[in-house]
Amino acid sequence: MAGRIEARLDELGIVLPVPARPVANYLPFVVTGDLVVVSGQVPLIDGRLGWHGKVGGTVNLEDGMRACRQCFVNLLAQLRVACGGDLDRVVQVVRLGGFIAAAAEFTRHAAVMDGASDLAVAVFGDAGRHARTTVGVPSLPLDSPVEVEGLFRIA
Amino acid sequence: MAGRIEARLDELGIVLPVPARPVANYLPFVVTGDLVVVSGQVPLIDGRLGWHGKVGGTVNLEDGMRACRQCFVNLLAQLRVACGGDLDRVVQVVRLGGFIAAAAEFTRHAAVMDGASDLAVAVFGDAGRHARTTVGVPSLPLDSPVEVEGLFRIA
Amino acid sequence: MAGRIEARLDELGIVLPVPARPVANYLPFVVTGDLVVVSGQVPLIDGRLGWHGKVGGTVNLEDGMRACRQCFVNLLAQLRVACGGDLDRVVQVVRLGGFIAAAAEFTRHAAVMDGASDLAVAVFGDAGRHARTTVGVPSLPLDSPVEVEGLFRIA
Numbered sequence: 001m002a003g004r005i006e007a008r009l010d011e012l013g014i015v016l017p018v019p020a021r022p023v024a025n026y027l028p029f030v031v032t033g034d035l036v037v038v039s040g041q042v043p044l045i046d047g048r049l050g051w052h053g054k055v056g057g058t059v060n061l062e063d064g065m066r067a068c069r070q071c072f073v074n075l076l077a078q079l080r081v082a083c084g085g086d087l088d089r090v091v092q093v094v095r096l097g098g099f100i101a102a103a104a105e106f107t108r109h110a111a112v113m114d115g116a117s118d119l120a121v122a123v124f125g126d127a128g129r130h131a132r133t134t135v136g137v138p139s140l141p142l143d144s145p146v147e148v149e150g151l152f153r154i155a
Numbered sequence: 156m157a158g159r160i161e162a163r164l165d166e167l168g169i170v171l172p173v174p175a176r177p178v179a180n181y182l183p184f185v186v187t188g189d190l191v192v193v194s195g196q197v198p199l200i201d202g203r204l205g206w207h208g209k210v211g212g213t214v215n216l217e218d219g220m221r222a223c224r225q226c227f228v229n230l231l232a233q234l235r236v237a238c239g240g241d242l243d244r245v246v247q248v249v250r251l252g253g254f255i256a257a258a259a260e261f262t263r264h265a266a267v268m269d270g271a272s273d274l275a276v277a278v279f280g281d282a283g284r285h286a287r288t289t290v291g292v293p294s295l296p297l298d299s300p301v302e303v304e305g306l307f308r309i310a
Numbered sequence: 311m312a313g314r315i316e317a318r319l320d321e322l323g324i325v326l327p328v329p330a331r332p333v334a335n336y337l338p339f340v341v342t343g344d345l346v347v348v349s350g351q352v353p354l355i356d357g358r359l360g361w362h363g364k365v366g367g368t369v370n371l372e373d374g375m376r377a378c379r380q381c382f383v384n385l386l387a388q389l390r391v392a393c394g395g396d397l398d399r400v401v402q403v404v405r406l407g408g409f410i411a412a413a414a415e416f417t418r419h420a421a422v423m424d425g426a427s428d429l430a431v432a433v434f435g436d437a438g439r440h441a442r443t444t445v446g447v448p449s450l451p452l453d454s455p456v457e458v459e460g461l462f463r464i465a
Contacts, residue, residue: 024420025427026442030404032345032463035187037405040443054414094185095192099445102294103414104209104256109296110179117180132181133195133304135254136294139412139446141419149443153187190342249340250347257449259364259413264451265334272335287336288350288459290409291449308342 005087008123009076019077020044028078035094036082036152042144043070052143056106059145065115068098071148072116076123083154092127093120095151098134101144109134116148160242163278164231174232175199183233190249191237191307197299198225207298211261214300220270223253226303227271231278238309247282248275250306253289256299264289271303315397318433319386329387330354338388345404346392346462352454353380362453366416369455375425378408381458382426386433393464402437403430405461408444411454419444426458 002010009016019028029038043050043066055064076087083089098113100106113134120128140147157165164171174183184193198205198221210219231242238244253268255261268289275283295302312320319326329338339348353360353376365374386397393399408423410416423444430438450457 024424025431025439026406027439028441030402030439030441032402032404033188033343037441037461039441040445092185092187094187096181097443099443101414101446104258104293106294107296107298109294114179121180129180129182129185131183131185131192131194133252133254133302134296135195135292135302136256137445138293138414138448139416139419141417141444143417147443147445151192188343247340247342249342251336259411259448261449262451262453264449269334276335284335284337284340286338286340286347286349288407288409288457289451290350290447290457291411293448306347 003086003088005123012122014073016073016077016080019081029082031082034153036079036154038075038078038150040147040149041071041074042140042142042147043067044074045070049142049144051145053145054101054103055112055145056102061108061111064112064145067146068113068115068148069119071146072119075148075150079152089154090124090152091155092153093124093130094153095131097149099137099140099147100134101140101146102136106136109136112146158241158243160278167277169228171228171232171235174236184237186237189308191234191309193230193233193305195302195304196226196229197295197297197302198222199229200225204297204299206300208300210255210257210267210300212258216263216266219267219300222301223268223270223303224274226301227274230303230305234307244309245279245307246310247308248279248285249308250286252304254292254295254302255289256295257291261291264291313396313398315433322432324383326383326387326390329391339392341392344463346389346464348385348388348460350457350459351381351384352450352452352457353377354384355380359452359454361455363455365410365412365422365455367413371418371421374422374455377456378423378425378458379429381456382429385458385460389462399464400434400462401465402463403434403440404463405441407459409447409450409457410444411450411456412446416446419446
């Protein structure tokens with residue numbers, strides 16, 4: 001029987017990917033107490049980056065938002081595993097950290113990161129509202145335009 | 156009746172601003188257990204950035220420190236709300252994360268971030284001493300020269 | 311009597327340095343509950359940076375990995391103090407945050423950060439596997455090529 005959050009994902013037309021296996025000596029997430037720390041996610045789609053380059057450069061603002069949304073989809077896929085398959089156990093999205101690959105003149109980091117934040121609230125409602133830190137970076141792994149990490153509280 | 160920390164803020168001549176309302180789908184802070192996670196703050200003064208540009212560029216070292224100090228003032232304003240108005244409930248400043256917008260040649264990030272750290276200790280004494288991570292970034296939201304996030308333990 | 315982790319450090323030929331004293335109003339670590347938050351470490355060796363500059367610039371990939379490994383050695387030195395001298399109390403490396411000073415074209419952040427992650431697992435085994443966020447930055451304190459922060463769970 002699908003849970004409340006799974007039903008909501010269906011409504012939103014979101015199919016969570018099979019989470020990527022770790023390719024190095026680190027884990028996609030660690031559970032400590034009632035907190036789940038999820039590793040920084042890049043906007044992989046079926047194992048390949050959906051976007052490359054810098055936001056404000058080869059990636060425009062709208063695609064930057066879409067890329068952040070995809071990072072949150074990938075966070076959810078890892079979080080579901082951390083919850084033993086039951087996303088209804090998520091009590092709160094505590095914090096999202098957003099890293100936007102951009103030039104020194106870029107100023108619209110917040111709008112880009114809203115792509116992740118808006119999906120968090122669409123999926124979890126008030127429990128999806130979170131603390132957030134968003135900054136620019138010169139470069140990200142694999143030439144990704146954005147990276148988002150997450151901290152979640154589960155029951 | 157003003158508390159101990161409010162009295163200390165008075166002595167320091169600091170008036171905490173009315174904390175900004177969230178402008179997007181995220182929150183200024185989240186409380187989880189006895190921890191308060193406060194979103195990254197830029198040096199807003201009365202709703203406008205007090206400084207623009209890069210530290211070591213249009214913003215000199217001393218102004219970079221002042222900007223970090225203002226970020227901590229803004230963290231305090233949010234933290235006071237998280238504490239239900241009573242900053243005496245703060246047990247420990249656990250961690251500050253400092254992001255300094257600067258060129259590739261800049262090396263004095265630590266001195267800039269001391270603007271926030273020194274105020275933490277001036278306000279809270281030993282409980283204000285914290286773990287810290289400070290890094291450079293190419294750009295920050297709104298063309299801010301600095302951004303500081305905070306993690307606090309409360310009773 | 312040396313503990314299990316000290317014996318493992320001996321096997322690996324690692325001598326933990328005397329941890330550096332704080333030079334400003336912040337601490338090398340804060341313990342909150344069963345978590346230890348360790349401040350961002352640069353690759354100091356005997357009080358001096360072992361490498362300067364940018365990874366992919368004056369610092370090649372292999373030296374970037376070595377520098378990340380040294381950051382983890384320095385995290386361990388601080389963590390040992392946090393544990394009252396007994397690293398066997400470490401239950402889990404929860405999260406490492408890696409900052410790689412690099413140009414906008416750099417893409418191999420993950421490989422560089424493996425220098426820290428691989429040592430975490432070599433020292434702690436499965437308990438050393440951790441969540442991780444790795445990003446590029448334009449500049450770091452003292453012209454360091456890398457900086458690594460850590461979150462650990464202790465008993």
